[in-house]
Amino acid sequence: MQDRFIPVASPLEQYQRHRAPIIDAIGKVLESGRYILGEEVSLFEREFADFLEIKHCIGVANGTEAVSLALKSCGVKPGDEVITVSHTAVATVAAIELIGAVPVFADIDPLTRCMDPGLVQSLITSKTRAVLPVHMYGQPAPMKDICDIARMNGLRIVEDCAQACGAEMSGRKTGTFGDAAAFSFYPTKNLGAIGDGGAVVTNDPAVSEEVRALREYGWRQRYISAEPGMNSRLDEVQAAILRVKLPFLREDNLRRRQIAQRYSRAVDGDFITPPRNVPGTEHAMHLYVVECKDRASLQPFLEDRKIGTALHYPKPVHLQEAYLQRIRGSQRLPETERLYERIVSLPLYPELSEPDTERICEALSLWCSSR
Ligand SMILES: Cc1ncc(COP(=O)(O)O)c(C=O)c1O
Structure with a gap:
């Protein structure tokens, strides 16, 4: 199939x-x-x-x-x-x-x-x-x-x-x-x-x-x-x-976090950095966003395996045409500018099935081990 x-x-x-x-x-x-x-x-x-x-x-x-x-x-x-x-x-x-x-x-x-x-x-x-x-x-x-x-x-x-x-x-x-x-x-x-x-x-x-x-x-x-x-x-x-x-929100968020943990275990820290645990906080896992030095390779690799990815967001607000060079503070955003070129969002929603979660984990492991 x-x-x-x-x-x-x-x-x-x-x-x-x-x-x-x-x-x-x-x-x-x-x-x-x-x-x-x-x-x-x-x-x-x-x-x-x-x-x-x-x-x-x-x-x-x-x-x-x-x-x-x-x-x-x-x-x-x-x-x-x-x-x-x-x-x-x-x-x-x-x-x-x-x-x-x-x-x-x-x-x-x-x-x-x-x-x-x-x-x-x-x-x-x-x-x-x-x-x-x-x-x-x-x-x-x-x-x-x-x-x-x-x-x-x-x-x-x-x-x-x-x-x-x-x-x-x-x-x-x-x-x-x-x-x-x-x-x-x-x-x-x-x-x-x-x-x-x-x-x-x-x-x-x-x-x-x-x-x-x-x-x-x-x-x-x-x-x-x-x-x-x-x-x-x-x-x-x-x-x-x-x-x-x-x-259902509470259990949905729990399911999101469980899926996120599976992804985090599947990725290799050298090539993909998963979202980090922040002590004392419970993440709602609206989006699972990794950092990847080579997303130009990761995204098509996943797309070829019918796994969607997205960028949240492709450009930070201060670099978008509507806001360019007119918002105070824009000159000193090194972390914002470092991060946006590396982020990749992976599929994450409570209805994601067990086989689909597994398929995504396997694809992530495969990409990491092929580096
Ligand atoms: C961080 C943030 N703020 C505000 C909004 C605006 O929400 P809405 O699309 O319902 O206007 C969104 C959603 O798109 C968001 O992600």
């Missing part, structure tokens, strides 16, 4: 696994006649907040707007600087500029591949208003040190948790360390909708109320805008789908 092509992510297989309850849940929404901000959104907001052990969750339209709304609700205004990383999805940076704020880049730490807290202090100016660490690939950023620096300097902290749904640090979920956090439910995420979706979470009732108002035209009372807002509501159908999947 011909081997099937193994994709890097497979939202289709996840849908197929939960097909009956998803179709049921969608049917229930259709029959309810309530299609915007109904019971499913309210229940999902409560259940997701309980999962994270945080007080407030506000469903919004996508992860990008979740970042924007979290920043804005924490008081970030046009012209304010927000310190973040260039080694991230472009969405993080787009979200800062969407509200007229100004991104500033800090380099990453090679161990976590997240913001290096030791580099933040020197980037702070009188215009700095917030820090925006990204829990990249599902690895928690070093929140204790980041929070210490931010608090010492009177800065707000917003966590970009788009890739780290269910990750933990010192027994606490990512998203519960800062003043607010943003989640994405893009279909390939650890908790994925079947369309766009996002959420802001916070323990601060004032931030929560502000996000709730801003996501719907600045309304504090129906049809009456207390301030200018927008439309960024989580869709009722998507909320219903997320409620079907949320109870």
